[in-house]
Amino acid sequence: MTVSLAACSFASFLRTFATFFTLLILSFTTLPATAQDAAAPADASAVESAEAATQDPAAIVQSFGGKQSYDDTEEVISRLAATGDPAVARALRALREGDLYWRESDEAVFIAARDGDNYALTDPYTGEEAGTAPRGDMSKVRVKNSIRNAVTGALGSLTLRSDNPGQRMRAANTLFDEANPDMIEPLEAAIEAEEDASIRTAMEQARAAAILQSDRPEEEKAEVTSVLAQRGDRQAQTYLNAFAASTEDDAARVAATSAVAQIQSNINFWNQAQNVWYGLSLGSVLLLAAIGLAITFGVMGVINMAHGEMVMLGAYTTFVVQELIRNHAPELFAWSLAIALPLAFLVSGLVGLGMERGLIRFLYGRPLETLLATFGVSLILQQAVRTIFGPTNREVGNPDWMSGAFEVGLMSVTWNRLWIIVFALVVFAGLLLVLNKTVLGLQMRAVTQNRQMASAMGIRTPWVDAMTFALGSGIAGIAGVALSQIDNVSPNLGQGYIIDSFMVVVFGGVGNLWGTLVGAMSLGVINKFLEPYAGAVLGKIVVLVIIILFIQKRPRGLFAQKGRFVDA
């Protein structure tokens, strides 16, 4: 009976780990694919430039060169406007300012700025530096007021009338930033023609910004403040503030001030959102670091002071994997994290297994001694890593899909933080599944609740202990893979997280993974909300004090187990 149970349980362990890994790997293999989706807009812009190339704006710009009549110049301007390529704006602006020159020798066109006896040249289309030329070699492209007006009109219509909605949007946003009163009329024309509501809104906002800069009547300016208020970002606030400070019309000032206040509340909202985001991001890091601890501490009652070193081992595994890939198979680099994950799990898990078998099992029922012994192991592991890899930080690269950022409203979201949150939640869900749906999970729960009983039922409790410890350590290892993406990989990596992780477990309540989740996220958010007021260090101190006080009220954490079997 026991034999067959044991055999069955061994098979179940394998299945458990297999399940866990499939989940993890699935979650990560989808990453590169989605990352490509994210890169899609970039491809779209490539298509646009291809379109533009048929008309080759750069070549048209060059046709400013040579002796020309004003009519010729105007014709070139309209041709440039027709390309709809925003990049030609540089040349047009230079033309308007009188900075556009052509070289007598080859009629090549440049933007020139005086640099002593020479001109410093820039390519009018790309903006790249193009060397210098003696002043005598260069001729100015002649302009008069009618040309200047034509340029202004072109600048606006140029992109505002583009066929490509993305480009129109960008043009509207650029015009918003520039807020040039000359652009009011082109904008109005474009608004008239625009069919896309969101682009029209952007154009209206650009018009409003331009109106505030213009010398139009105060009433008209006051009217458009509400348009800017709706935009709600810092730039709009700056315009409105400037207007409120300069206007002499009371009604206009009131309108501007209220719009500023409205924007301020919007900005505040996004600031809070950004804080929450940072908090969740920190929380997910804490969750990753603490979740393995929650298993060993919560389920087994074992304090593993070397838990941080398990995380560190995971990070170093990632480093080694990336080194190997760099040297032998650079094309796999995007997959390096997915490869490092199971390896980190194995490395840390095996070290944990070794610790449990070789050390901790002799110390069950003596939690304080376990704490000391595992601390000794943590010193040894740290020094071992220091000896092998050196005491300095090792560089672990971010694959492309982990780099960069995008904007949501007024806050910026970096991909690596987003992926780590996703990853932390996947690990959490995976662990829940393991605990709830696998035989190992069942046996772990059984042993947690009643060791003798579980033993009597034929569960090999020492084996379950060892597996639990290995699982907790392995999860610390994969946490290390994630942390290698945002933190310095050094022998001290783990130490930075161990106390915070303990705080999460203590705060969340022992023996309950949901408690760990809520604990990690709330500590992360509290931390980030305190930081603006108290600074990072003081914020951390305040959090520690809060936890110490919190334990007064709930000595067993947020999600404490209740019941008469819990010994006080």
Place this chain on the structure above:
Amino acid sequence: MIFAKYLGPRVWFLVLLLVAAAILVPMASLWLPRSHPLHVPSYAVPLIGKYICYALLALSLDLVWGYLGILSLGHGAFFALGGYAMGMYLMRQIGSRGVYGDPVLPDFMVFLNWQELPWYWSGFDQFWFAALMVMVAPGLLAFVFGFFAFRSRVTGVYLSIITQAMTYALLLAFFRNDMGFGGNNGLTDFKDILGFSIQAPETRASLFAASCIALAIGVLIVGAITRSKLGNLMIAVRDAESRTRFIGWRPEYVKLFAFTVSAVMAGIAGALYVPQVGIINPGEFDPVNSIEVVVWAAVGGRGTLIGPVLGALLVNYGKTVFTSIAPQYWLFVLGGLFVFVTIFLPRGIVGTFDHGWDAWKARRASKEREMGEGAAEPAPGPAE
């Protein structure tokens, strides 16, 4: 000395040894010629003095861990607080001899463009005040911390973790420049203590003697506490805390008392330590330091009076020797020591010795009894 008979000859021997060291080592260092075989080189005096301070720290930890079962992982914080209180006094004694020559402000404050001394630095130009703060600062922290922790019945590893968090929080706090404790660099470049140059061999010898005497008094105080009824109550709390409640005791008060006394002792150890090593910086709050103290007590034998003293001296001597031979391997040794002691020597050196001695005595006694009984009545059953 009413409790004289309770302490046992071994403890009295230790106390006498310390008193003798307090007198003889300074003499051997100051007055014996270098060539004399018993001459103590001048560098060794503050070094041994440092060990003695560590021994006092280990003893203070033993009071709460060995006798009360509270594994504090934050005793380094009390040690460091005492050290900072002393360091502040020493900083004020520098006066205008600092690099910037400001008569009042310590160098680091001038460097940070501070205009006046923060309020909590006032009074530290007086030795008596600093000496008082050496005890009050750690004592108060321990009292407030213990009040909250013990009242809410936080015990075992939870308490250990919270004490570790406490010293970690202080570590972070003292690293901040705007705390006004010298930030990262801490307090150093001391000149005088009580008007004597801190570098002078005589001053160092006196500090050494003071450390020995403080340790001797510490041993006697811990002995007095643990041999009183309170000591019994502490052991009772250690063995069966909830049972003490059901006979009417309040373990939280016992713990609060012992924890506070222990913190004050640790603070005094820190205060004696700082002038001998010449610096105090936030690194003393590092949680790792506090755990190292635990291993000293564990090696020597917790729950005994001489164990922690012996352990602190042995481990630190070993550290000095080892780090001079192969510094990169010291952490391996220290880590191994943690593992070895918990697995193979849970009672520590002194505890293991005592246990073996007791067992041997019990065996001999039972053998004698058996023989005596055997003479009186034939062949009794084996003793149970």
Place this chain on the structure above:
Amino acid sequence: MTDHFTTRREAAEQTKVLEEPQGQGDTSTAREELGGGLSAPPANRTVADEGPMAAPKSGSSADAALCDSAPPSEEPDAEATTVEEPVVSPHPYATQLRNERIAKEKRLGARRETLLYLDGVNKTFDGFKAINNLSLVVQRGEMRAIIGPNGAGKTTMMDIITGKTKPDSGDVFFAGDVDLTKYDEAAIASMGIGRKFQKPTVFEGLTIEDNLRLSMEGSRSVLETLFHRKSGKENDLVEDILEETRLGERRHAKAADLSHGQKQWLEIGMLLAQDPELLLVDEPVAGMTDAETEETARLLRKISETRSVVVVEHDMHFVRMLDVKVTCLHEGTVLSEGSLDHVSSDERVIEVYLGR
């Protein structure tokens, strides 16, 4: 994840069932005992059964719960304010709380005959009703045996009385008007309620004598203990208790070195030193030999001459030896109350025990 741990209770319940064959509360034993009880002639009418069974108030739910005992009509007036001499304890009291209470009682002169009064007490753990509308009254000087299958709420009841657990609702009064739910363990212990645990818990690192000295009634100030000197009175009391518990020879031995039975006795000795008015004793004879059991019964009877005792026990043989009024708990509520014979002939008790 919560799900993982909700089965904790069930698992524990199962364990209890499994553990029983080793424990004293073996169901089969209980069955035999009960069977024996049923067939035995109702010779042992307890004093409590016929004597003045003062319920605190007529019509209270305590009464309802007591319906299985002697009918209310036989009881004397609950509100009777007969002036009794204060219970004379062999040992002097020093604890202030207790003196104050006794003084107050004298002043009020009310309900002095009722020492412990539980009415409508409820306690739920994670949806599990450990105590369900429990009502119980213990008289001054009475010894009461509480029986009941596992999970009947016996230990939780003791936890509530001694302040370890706070009830969700209900009244718990000690000596008339002291609301025990407002006090913590230490305060309740100082008032004069002593408790012996199921698993003997003594201070293993201390000698037997020191165990007794720590339990001894007196100041509980921590600073006092630092400067405490042993008094002659204390020494006498220690001698008395050592003699009574027959541990005199081993007075200087560490408690850790005692046998299981001796530990049980030491714990009883500690209770004696504490000199409580009410003793709660949880399974005192678990793991004892027959001779030790008999000796324990003798000791408890002797103790109950001067104070009230509540004994929780599985061992029916032992309960019979005690020869006192019995309360049978089931699922946190009183199932039956009266003499052992009365209780063991109760249909519902038989059903609970035999699972009919």
